[in-house]
Amino acid sequence: MPFAMYFPLHYTPSYWTRLRRLLLVAALLMAWLAMPTRSAAQSPPDVVINEIMYAPQPSQNEYIELYNRSDADVNLSELSYANGYREFAPVTDSSVVLQAGGYAVLVRTPSQFEAAFPEVPYLAPDGFRALRNSGDTVVLRYGETNIDEVTYVPSWSTRDDAALERVEPNAPSQAPFNWQSATAPAGGTPGFQNSVFTPDSTPPTPLFAQVDADARRITLTFTEPLNPASLASASFTGPERAPVSVEQGDANTVRLFYTEPLRAETLTVRGIRDWQGNSTEATLPLSYAPQQGDLVVTEIMYRPLSDDFDERPNQPEYFEVVNPTERWISLQGLFTTNRPRDTGGADTLNLGIGTQHVAPSGGYAVVYAEPNSDNEASSTLDRAFPTQDLSAPDGPTVIAVPRSRLGLRVQPDRLRLHRADGEPIATVDYHPDWHAPGVQDTRGLSLERISLTAPAANAMNWTSSAHPEGGTPGFPNSVGPPPAEGSTARVSADPSPFAPEVDQATRIQYALPFPPDWVQLRIFDAHGRPVRTVEETVLSGPEGEVLWDGRNDAGRIVRMGVYVVLMEAQNWNDGTSTQHRTTVVVARPL
Incomplete structure (x- = not known):
């Protein structure tokens, strides 16, 4: 029986024609669905330019590396590339699949690339678009859509013989921070993870x-x-x-x-x-940003040691400020200006302080001249003051100004600290006479401020540093340390009796229960007549020591007898004052 006799009569030949057509359409549809193509609604492939060798040795061994940062395979025949001239050419004419997370390398000269990287697979597009050493653009395109673009410049590179490598695949392609010179010994890592890539699990701080x-x-x-x-x-x-x-x-x-x-x-x-x-x-x-009074100048080194042959470390010029406020103060953009000259002009110095420099509440900052900032293992300030830990994590803010001097004059001068808009922050008109009266040579000795609250222009509020190194940059001044807790006031003289011709001097020591703003020591005879002012409003701290050589203010040795030492102290901030006495006996040598 013919094959058609098994079907009902209404199954006509036209029915078979229609059925064959439907089967053909279904087959074509299934074949089309099986093809590895992208639908119109699907986004372009997530492939980026990952490495660029634009100035190799030999000169024609240029290459471009692509990286598939998606989780889907990509057919590279769908991509084209170009340099800055935007004359696009296919990445490859054949069907080559770039796997998810994989690399593809496009090379200019296969023989040179094979010699440099013999184990690395590559593609050699016809008419490789040469890359300019002076800077160029690399563009990657899918159809008519640009999917990545990098415009590099030589300043991105720190090695002449190395490729530019992408630091983070997900960061912007055009960002200079996202490109660095390869650190690999071969000068690049084509086909492999970039040498500058470091897995990062640390959040931005x-x-x-x-x-x-x-x-x-x-x-x-x-x-x-x-x-x-x-x-x-x-x-x-x-x-x-x-x-x-x-x-x-x-x-x-x-x-x-x-x-x-x-x-x-x-x-x-x-x-x-x-x-x-x-x-x-x-x-x-x-x-x-600092306002007037937010920073207080507390120390000035205007006459540092600078003799290379005195067996003492040279010192830099510096000044110190402290933040007396309850909030942090930025030091960015500060300037100094000195006293105007007779001609009317003054010297203004931009300290070049960046955003990273701040003075915490109650904290110190030191600005100093550093002439050797490029080739010295340690700073001039560190070498001049070795016992003071200037680099401690909780230490002062230290700011090096790359110059030989800050312009602090030896004669009477002005240190005016101000913002770029001219707003004054702190001003001190200092004078060499502010040093302690008994100091003959002030070289290598800073002027230290005694009280933060007393006027900066008051000569009684400044004196010579008592520190053995000549200053205390970044730390509480040697003339103003706080007293020991629970200490009591006292004044004493030793030796007593003493003979000026033999003992040379007696040591007058004192201690106070509060930090004074000034101290005065005077000597009186048994009848209450003033004989000698040993220290006139010069502070050596709540605990200090001075010497009396047994002479009066005229320089003559006093007569034998009993003398009274009167110590007077005052704290200007809270109005506290005190007087204390002791006696000392002047004798003649036996």
Whole structure:
């Protein structure tokens, strides 16, 4: 029986024609669905330019490395590339699959590449687009869509014979911070993970939060580049109100804008991410632009030791400031200006202080001249003051100005610290006569301030440093240490009796229960007549010692007898004053 007799009569020949057509369409549809092509709705492949060898040795061994940072395979025949001239050419004419997480290397001269990297697979596109040493652009395209583009410049490189490697695949292609010279001995890592890539699980850390002079903007600096998609006003709390807007500066900085002046002391940051997705949460102090009185000049080294043959370390010029306020003070952008000359001009020095320098509440900062900043293992300041740990983690802020001098004159001069807009912060009109009267040679001795609250222009508020190294940069002054807790007032003289011709002098020692702003020691005879002012309003600290050589103010040895030592001290801040006496006997040698 013919095959057609098994079907009902209504199954006509036209039915078979239609059935065959339907089967053909179904087969074509299944074949099309099985083809490894992308639908119109699917996004372009996630392939990036990962390494660029643009100035190799030999000169024609240029290459470009591509990296598939997605989890899907990519057919490289769908991609084309170009240099800055934008004349696109296929990456390959054949069907080559770039696996997820894989690398593909496009080379200019196969023989030279094989000699340099014999085990690395590569593609050699026809008419490789040469890369200019002076800077160029590399573009990667899918169809008519640019999927990646890098415009490099030679300043990105630190090695002449090395490729530029991408630091983080997910960070922006055009960001200079995302490219570095390869550190691999071969000068590159084509076909392998880049030598400059380091897995990062550390969140970005905020380093400094600086409040501008009008207190309506905070500039926040982080340890690493930030993903701008993570920046939001709600990420920043602590001040009285949320910022009205957030703006990214360079890769590592964020600017926060407020409508009213800030008064907060801290800022809390949450949810800010780097390009690896690490998220931060941290609280840091706000550093305010200095206003007048926010910094106090407490020490001036204007006549440092500078003799290479005196067997003593040379000293730099420096000045010291302390922050007496309850908030952190930024030192960025400060200048100094000295006393105007007779012609009317004055010298202004830009200290070149960056955002990383701040003075914490109650903290010290030292600005010094450093002529050898490029080739010395230790600073001039460290060598001049070896017993003072200037580099301790909780130590002072130390700022080196790369010059031989700060312009501090030996004759009477002015140290005026001010902002770039001219706003004065602190001023001292110092005088060499402010040194202790008994000091004959003031070389290598700083002027130290006695009281933070007493006027800076008061000569009684300054004296010579009593430290053996000639100064105390970055630390409490030697003339103003706090007294020991529970100490009592006392004054004594030893030896007594003493003979000036034999003993030379008697040691007058004193101690006070409070930190004084000045101390005066005078000698009276048994009838109450003044004989000698041993120290006239010169402070050596709450605990100090002076010598009396048995002579009067005219320089003659006094007569034998009993003499009274009167010590007077005063604290200007709280009005405390005290007097203490002791006796000393002057004798003649036997």
